[in-house]
Amino acid sequence: MTTTSPTPDTATPPRTSFAWRGLFLRLHFYAGVFVAPFILIASLTGVLYALTPQLESWVYADQLRVPVSAQQLPLAKQVDAALATSPQGTLVAVRPAPEPGDTTRVLFAEEGLGESERRAVFVDPGTGKITGDLVVYGTSGVLPLRTTLDQLHRNLMLGEPGRLYSELAASWLWVVALGGLVLWITRPRNSKRIRRHGLIGVWVLAGALFLSATGLTWSAYAGENVATLRKTMGWTTPSLKMPGASSDHGDHSDHGSSGSGHRDVDSVLGAARASGIDAKPIEIGLPTTSDGVWKVAEIGRGWPTQVDAVAIQNGSVVSSVKFTDYPLAAKLTRWGIDAHMGVLFGWPNQLLLLLLGGGLVALVVLGYRMWWKRRPTRGFGRPTPRGQWRKAPPVALVGLGVGAVLVGWFVPLLGVSLVLFLVIDALLGLRAKQKAAS
Known part of the structure; x- marks a missing residue:
C-alpha cells in the first residue's frame, strides 16, 4: 500500500494564515x-x-550521621579533634552540625584541590570522633557524588x-x-x-x-x-564588607593568619546568633587577615531563603548584609539559581x-x-x-x-x-x- 502525503491545500490547512x-x-x-x-x-x-540529595545522604551516611547526643562538645573542641588528624591544609572554616544527629564539618584549604574545593573533616559533635573526610565543592558544600554530576551537567x-x-x-x-x-x-x-x-x-x-x-x-x-547588565542596572548581590580585607584578595587571603586562631569560635558563634544569624546551616569563616575579623554566613538555600552574613571583630558585629535588603533582581537571581539546582523548595x-x-x-x-x-x-x-x-x-x-x-x-x-x-x-x-x- 502506497502512502501519500496530503497536499497543502486540502487535508490539513493551518488554523491561521500566519505568513511566517x-x-x-x-x-x-x-x-x-x-x-x-x-x-x-x-x-x-x-x-x-x-536525584542526588537523597542519594548523597545514603552514600555518605557514615560521614554525615551519628547517634544523637544529649550534650555537645564546645565547637573549639570539635575543631581540635579535626586538627588532631594532622590535615595537610590550612583551617579556613567550620560548619556546625545543623541538626541533632548531624556531624560538624571542619574545612581546610589544601594545595592540589580544584577551584572552590575544600577538604572537610567530619566530627561527631557529641564525642569528638572523626567519621571521615571528603572533598566538598562550592558554597553548598556538595559531596563528591553530586560534584561529579554537577560537573557532568x-x-x-x-x-x-x-x-x-x-x-x-x-x-x-x-x-x-x-x-x-x-x-x-x-x-x-x-x-x-x-x-x-x-x-x-x-x-x-x-x-x-x-x-x-x-x-x-x-x-x-x-x-x-x-x-x-546586572552591575550596570544595580542588580548585583550585596557583599559583606570585611574590615582589613584587601580589594585584591577579599576574604580569601592568608587564611588562618590571625593570632586568635580558632579558640574564639564559640564566642563568635554566640555573637552571630545574638545579632540575628538564626539559620541552622551556617558557615563560620576564620579571620583572613591580622585584623582578626570573622565571617559568619547563613547557607540555607531553601524556602525561606536564609543567606544573611555578619563580620565579627573582638566579639562585636562590625558589618552585616541581610537578604531582606537585597534588590529585587538580586533576590530573583538567588531564587532562580536555587530553583534550577532543585534546593529552593x-x-x-x-x-x-x-x-x-x-x-x-x-x-x-x-x-x-x-x-x-x-x-x-x-x-x-x-x-x-x-x-x-x-x-x-x-x-x-x-x-x-x-x-x-x-x-x-x-x-x-x-x-x-x-x-x-x-x-x-x-x-x-x-x-x-x-x-x-x-
Whole structure:
C-alpha cells in the first residue's frame, strides 16, 4: 500500500494564515536537528543531578550521621579533634552540625584541590570522633557524588571547553521552545505526531524558558554579559564588607593568619546568633587577615531563603548584609539559581525538575522520530523550502534582523551558531542550484 502525503491545500490547512510559519518551521527544524543533542545531554545530566540529595545522604551516611547526643562538645573542641588528624591544609572554616544527629564539618584549604574545593573533616559533635573526610565543592558544600554530576551537567567534565556545550544548549533552548509555541498555535488540525510533540512542548514551555534563562547566568560568554547588565542596572548581590580585607584578595587571603586562631569560635558563634544569624546551616569563616575579623554566613538555600552574613571583630558585629535588603533582581537571581539546582523548595522542586527534564528528553526523542519518519527517502517531501523570509513584510523583517543581531551579541554562542546555520544553508542552496542547472 502506497502512502501519500496530503497536499497543502486540502487535508490539513493551518488554523491561521500566519505568513511566517514556514520561516519558524525551518528555524525550529534545523535548530532541533543540530542543537537537540546538546539539550538532550543537558536534560539527562540535569535529571541525574536532581536525584542526588537523597542519594548523597545514603552514600555518605557514615560521614554525615551519628547517634544523637544529649550534650555537645564546645565547637573549639570539635575543631581540635579535626586538627588532631594532622590535615595537610590550612583551617579556613567550620560548619556546625545543623541538626541533632548531624556531624560538624571542619574545612581546610589544601594545595592540589580544584577551584572552590575544600577538604572537610567530619566530627561527631557529641564525642569528638572523626567519621571521615571528603572533598566538598562550592558554597553548598556538595559531596563528591553530586560534584561529579554537577560537573557532568555543567561541562561534561571537560573543563572550560566543555562549558560551550551547556551554553549552546541554554542559548538555543528558549529559541526552540518559543518557535515551537508559534508552530503549535498555527499547526495543522490533524497530525497526531505534531499533537504529541506539541502538547509536551506547551506543558514544559515555562520550565524550558526558566532553565534557559537561569542556565545562561553560569555560562562563559553570555554569563559575562548578564553580569555586566546586572552591575550596570544595580542588580548585583550585596557583599559583606570585611574590615582589613584587601580589594585584591577579599576574604580569601592568608587564611588562618590571625593570632586568635580558632579558640574564639564559640564566642563568635554566640555573637552571630545574638545579632540575628538564626539559620541552622551556617558557615563560620576564620579571620583572613591580622585584623582578626570573622565571617559568619547563613547557607540555607531553601524556602525561606536564609543567606544573611555578619563580620565579627573582638566579639562585636562590625558589618552585616541581610537578604531582606537585597534588590529585587538580586533576590530573583538567588531564587532562580536555587530553583534550577532543585534546593529552593526541597523535594517538590526536585520532582518538578525530574518532570521537566523528562519532558525535554521526550520532546527531543519525539522530534527526531518525526524527522526520521518524514525524511525525504520515505516520500514525505523535503524540509520546508528555502526563501520563507520573503513571505514576511519588509518592515517586520528588518525588525527581526535587528533583534537577531542584538540577541546574538548578548548571547554570543547563539549568534555564532545562527550565522553558521545560515552560511551552511546558503551553501547547500547554491549547490542545489548548480546541480539543477547542470
